[in-house]
Amino acid sequence: MSAPIWMASPPEVHSALLSAGPGPGALLAAAAQWQALSTQYAMAATELTELLGSAAGGSWQGPSAAQYVASHTPYLAWLTQQSATSATNATLQETAAAGYTAALAAMPTLAELAANHMIHGVLLATNFLGINTIPIALNEADYVRMWVQAATTMSVYQGVSSTALAATTPTQPSPMIMAPGGEMSRMSADMTSMAAQPQALESGTALDSSNNITDQLMRFMTNPLGTLQDMIQDFMKNPVAAFFAWFPLLFFIAYEAFFIPFGFTFWGVLLSAPAWLPIVLGLALSALVPPAAVEEPAHDDEPGREPARIERRNPQQDLQLAHVPSTPPMPGGSSSAPTVPSSPASSPAVPATATPAYMVYAVQEDPPAARFGPTLNEGAGAKAPAAGISAAAAAAASARSR
Secondary structure (H helix, E strand, O other): OOOOOHHHOOHHHHHHHHHOOOOOHHHHHHHHHHHHHHHHHHHHHHHHHHHHHHHHHHHOOOHHHHHHHHHHHHHHHHHHHHHHHHHHHHHHHHHHHHHHHHHHHHOOOHHHHHHHHHHHHHHHHOOOOOOOHHHHHHHHHHHHHHHHHHHHHHHHHHHHHHHHHHHOOOOOOOOOOOOOOOHHHHHHHHHHHHHHHHHHHHHHHHHHHHHHHHHHHHHHHHOHHHHHHHHHHHHHHOHHHHHHHHHHHHHHHHHHHHHHHHHHHHHHHHHOHHHHHHHHHHHHHHHHOOOOOOOOOOOOOOOOOOOOOOOOOOHHHHOOEEEOOOOOOOOOOOOOOOOOOOOOOOOOOOOOOOOOOOEEEOOOOOOHHHOOOOOOOOOOOOOOOHHHOOHHHHHHHHHHHO
8 A cells, every 4th residue: 555645635634634533542551551461471481480490499300390491491481572572562652652742743733724724815805906915925835834744744653653563563372381392292282173173063063952952842841832832933934944943842742752652662562571472482382383193003914814994883883782681500511602703803702600681782892903093982882891791692792893
């Protein structure tokens, strides 16, 4: 930016600009603050110097004390530097304030300029036959002097303020208190900090979301009707924005609506599994295992023996009513009952004894080899004792069974 040409402007402009400014009060206040800051830096440097001297001289011994002093030396130098810089800046601010005060004192005032214009007008009005020519010339020369004086004053003030501003040194950040060669550790710490920033941002977002959920739940619990009314109004105005705004509460309601019927049922069944699971597994295994097949016992074929023929008869035909008469004993001993030839099993001879007459049932029985399963006439008949059957009744029963 090019410097303004002060000579091109009338003195009224310069005087008005300089007189209407904030004055030197702001510059003097800034100089006082810089000076106070310089004093604080100097006090901190003095205190740290004494502390390092006591630590290195008697408090600590060994490499730890040397490392402690070495790590604080850059910080001590920074404190000393900042104290000097602050003092210099305070001096520069005071110089700028002094330049402003000098410029304001050297600048023609607006009252002087107004008086010059008024005198010039009067002289022109009373200039009969050129009697005011010399006073008019002197008045104009005085105005030119004020013009040059105002431009020069502004130029000088600009130079002083620009120099003070350019010489002001900004403060530098304090160095890390670390041992020499610890820059790598600082770089590592900076990289770790940069890597942790996204996680911190995510954590902050999650915390805000949780706070939003808590606020909406508390509001819904305290005023459910009002909350529902606000929700409906928001959805009527802007459904998309309302969805994102009320999403935490809607998600919580949907989750509870799903978890209460299904979640409790699932966990109830899961926790009661030790009680009913063995029963279910036993029933399943019993349904999967087929029933054991009954195998017919194998019989070795005997030479000269035909397999027994099984004849199924009506159970009503097996029940016969026999009348056994009472006969006296024959002379010469007892008579043997005739046997049935060509029968699979021979009937034993039953001695004929004198028995009283009674009613018996003759029941057909299958051979032992043929009874391999449940039959219709199993257990349906009553066996008569062999001692009570006469020879004739036994022969008749054997013939009928064939």
